[in-house]
Amino acid sequence: MIAMLTDFGARDGYVAVMKAVISTICPGIPVIDISHDISPQNIAEAKFVLWSACRYFPSDTIFVCVVDPGVGTERKIIALKTKHHIFLAPDNGLLDLVLHEYDIENGVEVTNKKYFLKHISHTFHGRDIFSPVAAHLASGIQFNSLGTPVKLKKPKEIFVTVSGKDGYYGNIIYIDRFGNLVTNFKVENLRAAELKIKNVAMPLNTTYGDVNEGEFVAYTGSSGLIEIAIRNGNARQVLNADYGTGAELIIK
Amino acid sequence: MIAMLTDFGARDGYVAVMKAVISTICPGIPVIDISHDISPQNIAEAKFVLWSACRYFPSDTIFVCVVDPGVGTERKIIALKTKHHIFLAPDNGLLDLVLHEYDIENGVEVTNKKYFLKHISHTFHGRDIFSPVAAHLASGIQFNSLGTPVKLKKPKEIFVTVSGKDGYYGNIIYIDRFGNLVTNFKVENLRAAELKIKNVAMPLNTTYGDVNEGEFVAYTGSSGLIEIAIRNGNARQVLNADYGTGAELIIK
Amino acid sequence: MIAMLTDFGARDGYVAVMKAVISTICPGIPVIDISHDISPQNIAEAKFVLWSACRYFPSDTIFVCVVDPGVGTERKIIALKTKHHIFLAPDNGLLDLVLHEYDIENGVEVTNKKYFLKHISHTFHGRDIFSPVAAHLASGIQFNSLGTPVKLKKPKEIFVTVSGKDGYYGNIIYIDRFGNLVTNFKVENLRAAELKIKNVAMPLNTTYGDVNEGEFVAYTGSSGLIEIAIRNGNARQVLNADYGTGAELIIK
Numbered sequence: 001m002i003a004m005l006t007d008f009g010a011r012d013g014y015v016a017v018m019k020a021v022i023s024t025i026c027p028g029i030p031v032i033d034i035s036h037d038i039s040p041q042n043i044a045e046a047k048f049v050l051w052s053a054c055r056y057f058p059s060d061t062i063f064v065c066v067v068d069p070g071v072g073t074e075r076k077i078i079a080l081k082t083k084h085h086i087f088l089a090p091d092n093g094l095l096d097l098v099l100h101e102y103d104i105e106n107g108v109e110v111t112n113k114k115y116f117l118k119h120i121s122h123t124f125h126g127r128d129i130f131s132p133v134a135a136h137l138a139s140g141i142q143f144n145s146l147g148t149p150v151k152l153k154k155p156k157e158i159f160v161t162v163s164g165k166d167g168y169y170g171n172i173i174y175i176d177r178f179g180n181l182v183t184n185f186k187v188e189n190l191r192a193a194e195l196k197i198k199n200v201a202m203p204l205n206t207t208y209g210d211v212n213e214g215e216f217v218a219y220t221g222s223s224g225l226i227e228i229a230i231r232n233g234n235a236r237q238v239l240n241a242d243y244g245t246g247a248e249l250i251i252k
Numbered sequence: 253m254i255a256m257l258t259d260f261g262a263r264d265g266y267v268a269v270m271k272a273v274i275s276t277i278c279p280g281i282p283v284i285d286i287s288h289d290i291s292p293q294n295i296a297e298a299k300f301v302l303w304s305a306c307r308y309f310p311s312d313t314i315f316v317c318v319v320d321p322g323v324g325t326e327r328k329i330i331a332l333k334t335k336h337h338i339f340l341a342p343d344n345g346l347l348d349l350v351l352h353e354y355d356i357e358n359g360v361e362v363t364n365k366k367y368f369l370k371h372i373s374h375t376f377h378g379r380d381i382f383s384p385v386a387a388h389l390a391s392g393i394q395f396n397s398l399g400t401p402v403k404l405k406k407p408k409e410i411f412v413t414v415s416g417k418d419g420y421y422g423n424i425i426y427i428d429r430f431g432n433l434v435t436n437f438k439v440e441n442l443r444a445a446e447l448k449i450k451n452v453a454m455p456l457n458t459t460y461g462d463v464n465e466g467e468f469v470a471y472t473g474s475s476g477l478i479e480i481a482i483r484n485g486n487a488r489q490v491l492n493a494d495y496g497t498g499a500e501l502i503i504k
Numbered sequence: 505m506i507a508m509l510t511d512f513g514a515r516d517g518y519v520a521v522m523k524a525v526i527s528t529i530c531p532g533i534p535v536i537d538i539s540h541d542i543s544p545q546n547i548a549e550a551k552f553v554l555w556s557a558c559r560y561f562p563s564d565t566i567f568v569c570v571v572d573p574g575v576g577t578e579r580k581i582i583a584l585k586t587k588h589h590i591f592l593a594p595d596n597g598l599l600d601l602v603l604h605e606y607d608i609e610n611g612v613e614v615t616n617k618k619y620f621l622k623h624i625s626h627t628f629h630g631r632d633i634f635s636p637v638a639a640h641l642a643s644g645i646q647f648n649s650l651g652t653p654v655k656l657k658k659p660k661e662i663f664v665t666v667s668g669k670d671g672y673y674g675n676i677i678y679i680d681r682f683g684n685l686v687t688n689f690k691v692e693n694l695r696a697a698e699l700k701i702k703n704v705a706m707p708l709n710t711t712y713g714d715v716n717e718g719e720f721v722a723y724t725g726s727s728g729l730i731e732i733a734i735r736n737g738n739a740r741q742v743l744n745a746d747y748g749t750g751a752e753l754i755i756k
Contacts, residue, residue: 005265009541010514010539010540010541011680011681012539012680012681013538013553013554013557016536016537016539016557017557017560019536020536020557020561020565021560023505023534023536023561023562024560024561024562027562028534030275032271032272032275033268034265034268035263035264035265036262037261037262037263038263040682041736049263049264049265050265053268053269053272056272056273056276056379057272057275058272058276058279069712071711071712071713072710072711072712073711121724121725121726122710122711122723122724123711123712123725124726127560127726128726176263176264177261177263177264178292206324206374207323207324207325207374207375208323209322209324209325220373220374221375222373222375222379222380255520255524257517262514284520284524284527286517286520287515287516287520288514289513289514289515301515301517304517305517305520305521305524308521308524308525308528308631309527309528310527310528313524428515428516430544458576459576459626459627460573460575460627461575471627472626473625473627473628474625474627474631
């Protein structure tokens, strides 16, 4: 199976062209769209969506990730192999959370033009490189034949693991389309706690339904991280928060 | 086949995660997206889209419907079996039009955790309950094994069936993305009639092309209900209409 | 394989109904969405997206194209057969670029009601005519059985082929969702040139990365046509350009 993640949007047909290239090389391969509505060139957004989704995919899924502001420049394209999955992406940080979470069995810089389309444009490597490479992988070529081995460093700690009574400092690492804010606080079990962000304090609850409409609520989201929402409102706008905005968690 | 209807949008990867869960449990099952752009938590919108689409799906389609403002609270999840289809949805009215239109052969409250993911989050039952249950159904488990039998009442008459010369009162039950207004007037054959809404009167026509740009047109829409549009305009905005806005139909 | 191109959007379930009709008639046929977010009734936009995408699809793909302001009026529905593909569309210019680019082996006006749904609405021929016809074609019926032969004229030259030192006049034929402007200048190899549009002059470069943020860049886009962008900006808005806006290319 191939899973696709891009910022190409739905209107212009770019994603369809990628799927057409894939189907021509590897007919019948199932394709699931993770998202094509990543905010243009927003690598932080893409890397979180990839990380939160990939663990649910079947073994042998090939992830094709094209959020690529450097297309046409000297940036590399890399392929990573974890125990269960293969990831293709530009070498721009998009795979940082995957690198952080999983052991990497193999990594290559994708350079073997044998698996590219014949004509390589300067602006659409999704079509000309990523899609044919993914389709050839799905067809059974050797991972190592894609190019030259590359060693990638695990990024430093991204999550703040919360345990015991204490105060913790973290920040916003994802904002969903409703304006809900996802922090990097990772909690194993819910417990009494207070979250502070932009001078607003709120207790840790269980779900949206615990508060009234228009009120702030903090809760452990579906990715296991603490999230901040306004019930039927937009926390991003009300708090004027953004990626990187700091937050404090006080366990009681 | 599985058909999905949610308000999760295209950006955050939630729908992809549901499909990944489905593919893991029931590889190869085809999935059709009915819509993921239902206005957030708009059950009225979701129930119309489901009703107007479901009749065209092949026998044995399983409909997974997650517009679920009550997620994480005590609301029930129900499964319905009609002659041709199975429907999974929260017990919040989303299935009212289906209940109204079709005879229900079987209904259960979905409680059997054997068919859920192991960890159930408070905010993403689409991933943790709806998807695995649908995939297990597609894999062939018994409908009744999902939980405990439940008896659901047919909602009172929703449509106004139009026949003979008379005046009829109805209201708006759906508004599409172009601002076209769908009424609950059901007509079998077109005949001379006048529609009144918000003090605007218009004759019943056949299609958009019957009027000039910017003019109102009422016609029998593709669902067999009378609709109101402005040719190349937005009837919702111009009339300041909403779900429930009254309309009058005078047959001549 | 069937490929779909419409302006139906993602919200109202229209596309899903088309796929349901297709699946009922021809179970298991793969469907790829080219786009359903064509600006409502924008035939110019649709014809470019179709042209730029179709060459990458496998042989025997059937393209179902429904951008159809004339639905319900006397406009014809046509089917075209090229060497590799079949195209279904209203006779409204949507296929002009396909007609221009490919030799047509066969063309028919689609009139055989045997392959339509039984009830034909006035507003949703995508469901009632296009989808069942495409599904029957995919199931193996004879192309000629769709209706009566029709002869379609090749449109006059659309592209400006650039060769040698000279000045060329062209115009904007597509605008993507980022506001990038696609001209009808077709260049085989990049060479020193200057592009002028709305009194703004810019050299021909290779890719976005060649200029600083906020600067104009002209380059050969992924379709082989010269495009104008503002790096991380919106050229359409800044230039107040539209479909048909003139441009001049001076080869040096």
